[in-house]
Amino acid sequence: MSIESAIAGLQTFLGNRLNRSKSDLAAHGGSETHFPPMLPDAVAYPESTEEVARIATLCTQEGCPVVGWGTGTSLEAQSLAVRGGVVVDFSRMNRLIQVNAEDMNAVVQPGLTREALNRELRATGLFFPVDPGADASLGGMASTRASGTTTVRYGTMREAVLGLQVVLADGRVIRTGSAARKSATGYDLTALFVGSEGTLGLITELTLRLHGLPEAISAAVCAFDDMKGAVNAVIATIQSGVPMARIEFLDTASVRAVNARSGAGLPERPHLLVEFHGTPAAVAEQAETFGEIAAEFGAAGFRWSDRAEERNRLWEMRHQAYYACLALRPGARALVTDICVPISRLAEAVEETAAEIAASPLEGPILGHVGDGNFHAILLVEPGNAAEMAAAERLSGRMAERALRLGGTVSGEHGIGLGKLGYMASEHGPAWQVMGQLKQALDPAGILNPGKLVPPAAP
Secondary structure, rough: OOHHHHHHHHHHHHHHHEEEEEEHHHHOOOOOOOOOOOOOOOOOOOOOHHHHHHHHHHHHOOOEEEEOOOOOOOOOOOOOOEEEEEEHHHHHOOEEEEEEHHHHHHHHEOOOOOHHHHOEEEEEEEOOOOOOOOEEEEEHHOOOOOOOOOOHHHHHHHHHEEEEEEOOOOOOOEEEEEOOOOOOOOOOOOHHHHOOOOOOOOEEEEEOOOOOOEEEEEEEEEOOOOOOHHHHHHHHHHHHOOOOOOOEEEHHHHHHHHHOOOOHOOOOOOOOEEEEEEEEHHHHHHHHHHHHHHHHHHOEEEEEOOOOOHHHHHHHHHHHHHHHOOOOOOOOOOEEEEEOHHHHHHHHHHHHHHHHHHOOOOOOOOOHHHHOOOOEEEEOOOOOOOOHHHHHHHHHHHHHHHHHOOOOOOOOOOOOOOHHHHHHOOOOOHHHHHHHHHHHOOOOOEEEOOOOOOOOOOO
């Protein structure tokens, strides 16, 4: 049993769709953030569920690690082959299989990206709302239980995925869930695989919940004198029941970064970026209510727009904020971390985090999806500077501890991967061991994305 034996076997039916070139291994061995490269031994490009099943069966027989790959945009090294083996790249399984407009769902392959899906849906009057910023693959988004700017209204991938087709480690193909909106039949296996980060199976098909395109959309940006005012405006807005479609926060450093990258011309103060969906009358009412609440907390300089091109520029600026923040320190790498807390504790969490970053030797812009209590810190580190990396890790650790102390979670969006593995026991206690038992039951050989999410297997 060996990795090389598995690769030789895969070559017999994949042919040139099993690649071992240095460039391809390098392309599948890096991440968006601070993790060092970890190259696989080969990259497989399946074109069907049957081929994925053959890959899993053979790799289990040979004890060869298997890691799923969508577009490589995860931030906690979920797709890195920490023990080598075969990366399964789903880019050739990227079809929209079926749109069921009357039932408001779509069946897709895992390699299809969210932007490509929405382009395909334009003529239907429907759209897929989950928006993590990156044009991520839908299979990868399900595997990491992705969310993003629209979560405050439409939910995460947990709410968006109705059913899955999954290849298990031993090659069995199972279906979970259905196109029905609810079910009371047995364990919720769909929810088990959503967020499992490829440790329990390889997703080869998804049935996704769609939504109707809103009749009217309005967006706005407004500035605050300080971070406290902006965050408290968010809390008051959510507690008032205003059905926000998006409500995003940028601190002063983030604003400075997006101004430099996109020429936004925003005052260098904390900002909220908001959006409303609904009928024209409902959108107008929501916008008026938000404006009144925000003004109570010192908001000024409101810039409103219902023009699609202006809204698109606004959200493109927000989606590019990570790269804009990187440019604040040219050549830097980022330790990007996120936490999520109950909305009532959001101001406390943000203020404490900002104070600790300010007292550190690092620059660390703060931004996030504050409408659901989730925010991010982008800690900029000089490559190879061990002292700075240690400082960043301390800050990240303090954020995680703070989240748990305030009744939250160590990651609301980015997931666990390698970066948050050390906090799983603190957050979940004995339940983490139960996760390990589920992993052992479904993948006893431990070939699926080993070294991630669950406790290390006993030798």
